Amino acid sequence: MLFQNLSPVANGLPAALPPKTHPPLRVANRPSAANLVLAALPHKEYQRMLTGLEPVEVTYGQVLYEPAGRIRHVYFPTDCLVSLLTAIDKHRTLEVGMVGNEGMVGMPMALGIGVSAVRALVQGSGTAMRMTAARFRAEFKKNLPLQRALFRYTHLLMAQVSQTAACNRFHTAEARLARWLLMTADRVHADEFRLTHEFLGHMLGVRRVGVTKAAGVLERKKLIDYSRANIRILDRKRLEAAACACYRIVKNLQDSAQA
Ligand SMILES: [Zn+2]
Numbered sequence: 001m002l003f004q005n006l007s008p009v010a011n012g013l014p015a016a017l018p019p020k021t022h023p024p025l026r027v028a029n030r031p032s033a034a035n036l037v038l039a040a041l042p043h044k045e046y047q048r049m050l051t052g053l054e055p056v057e058v059t060y061g062q063v064l065y066e067p068a069g070r071i072r073h074v075y076f077p078t079d080c081l082v083s084l085l086t087a088i089d090k091h092r093t094l095e096v097g098m099v100g101n102e103g104m105v106g107m108p109m110a111l112g113i114g115v116s117a118v119r120a121l122v123q124g125s126g127t128a129m130r131m132t133a134a135r136f137r138a139e140f141k142k143n144l145p146l147q148r149a150l151f152r153y154t155h156l157l158m159a160q161v162s163q164t165a166a167c168n169r170f171h172t173a174e175a176r177l178a179r180w181l182l183m184t185a186d187r188v189h190a191d192e193f194r195l196t197h198e199f200l201g202h203m204l205g206v207r208r209v210g211v212t213k214a215a216g217v218l219e220r221k222k223l224i225d226y227s228r229a230n231i232r233i234l235d236r237k238r239l240e241a242a243a244c245a246c247y248r249i250v251k252n253l254q255d256s257a258q259a
Contacts, residue, residue, distance in 0.1 A: 035128075065116035076104050081188055083120070083203065085119045087119075095205075098160070104153060106133075156250075167244060174218060186251070
């Protein structure tokens with residue numbers, strides 16, 4: 001049974017992947033990158049935000065929120081990567097969104113909601129700037145540029161989530177794997193990550209054997225190298241050609257919103 005090592009938690013969803021059996025996504029040569037939402041703020045608002053922000057290290061497998069769980073902090077990733085996961089039953093999860101330094105984790109707070117609908121799971125260890133929910137609520141009310149930046153990000157995240165819903169239904173595992181690798185590479189600013197087949201299975205909603213098959217197709221085309229849970233993108237341009245159109249659709253939206 002593929003997902004048998006995931007113990008159910010109180011709310012009926014499988015627990016986060018245990019770090020011991022799933023090595024962290026480690027990123028080679030990762031430059032420190034600023035968070036783009038914070039970077040979009042004018043100097044005055046940015047300085048005021050800084051007084052309420054604290055840098056925190058988040059590690060692979062760490063759960064920031066559970067579904068229906070209270071949001072105690074919002075997170076602005078600088079060089080970490082967070083997956084938004086939903087569950088279809090007690091054993092299987094599926095990634096419905098991915099947040100890197102382009103966004104914020106805890107978006108319900110910007111809509112006046114203090115609980116999360118999804119599990120937010122750290123997929124790539126790194127740093128984030130964190131603010132308490134109470135401070136964020138007060139800050140958001142008076143900070144117009146922050147409102148504008150987060151409304152724009154809400155639109156982009158909704159576009160990503162809805163594209164992912166269609167993608168999961170209509171596109172092949174190898175096209176989705178190629179898309180997922182490109183999205184990850186964009187957010188961690190590296191072409192090499194450490195990921196197990198099982199972890200990828202949870203992200204893509206396919207069984208481990210399905211991941212092996214999909215990765216094998218990409219390997220034979222010399223687009224990636226995948227050995228000992230280490231994935232390296234060998235040919236980014238051709239990998240993009242192998243990915244479904246969903247990657248480009250969401251990327252173009254993001255690029256135009258940030259232009
Ligand atoms: Zn797709």
